[in-house]
Amino acid sequence: MCMLLLGMLLSFSVYAQDAKPKASPAATATGKIGDATVTVNYSSPSVKDRNIWGGLVPYGQVWRSGANEATTVTFDKDVMVEGQKLAAGTYSFYTLPSEEDWTVIFNKKAKQWGTQYDEKEDALRVKVTPRKSGQMNERLKYDVTEDGLLLSWENMEVPVKITASK
Template sequence: MKVFKKLSLALIAIVTMSAHAQDKKPLSPAATATGKINGANITINYSSPSVKGRTIWGELVPYGKVWRAGANAPTTFETDKKIMVEGKELPAGKYAFYVIPEKDNATVIFGKDPAIGANKYDMANDQLRVTVKPKKSKTIAESLVYAVNKDNVTLSWEYWEIPLKIK
């Protein structure tokens, strides 16, 4: 009888925890940004973490280190036509999208293998690297968000906006 009671309590605990876990939303939900620039269809797939009172640039995302530009899985950047990013050619294709933030600039990297995360990053797989100057925002972007605009793609998070000129 004692074994039955223990099993019953364990089963109730498991069912309760499982039901509670299903109610929770992901900490960094999946998101997609899409748009057209100069006739090219652009799609960015990423996971969107939140600031939650933390200092992002230089702390959570350290300066000088490759970051996957999102959470959970590698961020991908896809274009169906050749585009110019900051004056440099990026062929049509799907790429891993990385950022190396610094105090006054950011290096944006398009990696040839979109499945490789920042922990396995290898410079030999770079398709393109550009350096841009982040802009300070007056308002906080609580969740990381990408926007595909008329002539640029912008990553916004906390008080930084990282714009990429695209033609």
């Protein structure tokens, strides 16, 4: 009996040591915009000395705006995104980057692998203007601010203006 217990303990110890951290770990950003609670769930890839914009993330192609499963954004109340109404709910979040402006996409199908995007399921598309970041961001991150949503990665930020619905 003692040997069985010892064997189990050793096998669990070896298994735990083999577990590597994920290359793109799960992350969450949450905050209030007006009286709406906003939550972003995403996987956070690293730059790892790669060319991100126009390279790893090609211009002119829909991007899952994270890694692995589709990034999701949940609003507990109706909001205005760049002046357009978006109903409360959970959406997958995609972007269509270009050098000049980006199309931000809220897709009705929230639970999906990030590469399973279907344009017919779009709830809202808006244009935003990216800007140079004040700092290098090795990992992709999202922030919920009083002005909306901010995607930051490498040397770029993508602000999305969100306000309480009227």
